[in-house]
Structures are given as C-alpha cells and as structure tokens.
Amino acid sequence: MHESRTGLSPLPRSFFTRPTIELAVALLGVRLVRRWEDGTASVGVIVETEAYGGPADRASHARAGPTRRNAAMFGPPGHAYVYRVYGLHTCLNVVGAADGGVGAVLVRAVAPLEGIVALAVRRTPPARTAPPRARLAAGPGNVGAAFGIGLELDGTDLTAPGPLWLAAPAAGMREALLADGVAAAARVGVAYAGAGWSDRPWRFGVRDHASLSRPFPRSG
C-alpha cells in the first residue's frame, strides 16, 4: 500500500515537539498504522492517552533519570518508547517534549479502523471460542497485543513509514470524534507516585467512546 495515496502520510516531527500534556490531547483522533511483515497493514484511531513528564514527574518512568529501559524518553520526539509491564504486556508510548525535552504519552486505547481481521488474528491466545470483543484495543496492554508491538519496536521513528507510524486524522474525523469534548481524569495505576502526582488529571479520552479502557468519571 502507498501511504501518500491512502492519506496515511506520517505526521512531521514538529507535531510531537511540544509538552506531553498538549501532545496527549493532540493525539486523540490520530491514526496508528502498523505494517506487518507480509505487507498488509492495520490502522486504528487513538481514543485515549496519558501524559508523562520528565524526571520531575513522580509517576513517570523518567523519574529516576535515564536508564536503558527509558532511554527513548530522553531522545528526540516522535519516536516510540515501548516497555514491558508485569512480565506480560508491552505498552506503546509516543515520545514528546515535557520537562527539559523529556517525556512521553502512553497510548491507552485505539479504535479499530481497518485491518480488523488482522488485529483479531494477531491476538496472543490462539483458540478463542468466544465471539470477538467489541473493544478490541482498549487498554495499553491490548493496544500492544493488537498491533503486535514488541520490545524490538522500542525507539522506532514514528515520523517515517516503516513497521509503525502515526498519520493525521482523516478529514473531519477529529472534529466528529471530539464533538462532545475531551474527557480528563487521573492517570491509571500510578498510586506509587503519591499525592500531588498520582491525582493529576493527565489521562485524556474521547468522551463516551466505546473503545475506552475504562469510563471517565462524569463531570461536565
């Protein structure tokens, strides 16, 4: 498939070069493109994100400074930071520029757009007799599984066509998606950060979208 003809040209580096809180909101509606080794591709729309900062953010993987695992967070914006959690799941982050140019945005949920068959087929557990789930890539671990994102993709440049990149929303898509506004809430699973950090509303999502990893508390 040809990216230019299908409207899946990668977003430029400048899109990612901004504070991660801004980037986390801007990524809602952006398309995640996965090109498989057999040449087929899967595309989904990002509907939920979480912003993480640099060493100052007590919830961030960057909080103890650069290490081998979080090296990508300290690198140039627009690259992928992929990590494994609980020995089981791999999660995708988009590197942005928060404190001192360091930070990343966790992709928490992606709504299927194309290549749904491929997404379903590539899910880890083989034989599944139950009907396919409506929320295919809801939750960061499920995003990693559905898009076949392993640690080997850590550091991937998302601004160039390759195994994985990001493309601007289709015309009118973002406006339609966000017609009811952007929902915000505290980040998930970061209690270890302590009060003042764990409660910052840096989780963002398309309000009431069916593919959210979990509901946002109703506010206004």
Added chain:
DNA sequence: ATAGGGATTCTC
C-alpha cells in the same frame, strides 16, 4: 548474583 516490583488483563 539476586531480590523486588510493575504506566495490566483476565478469570474466578
């Protein structure tokens, strides 16, 4: 060399 724990998910 080794212990401790996690930006999770699914099932009971």
Added chain:
DNA sequence: AGAATCCCTATT
C-alpha cells in the same frame, strides 16, 4: 480478589 510472568533496576 488473584494469578500469570519477565525485564529492568537497585542492592549485596
């Protein structure tokens, strides 16, 4: 509520 499961980090 509990298990599954392994890489990374910090410590001995």
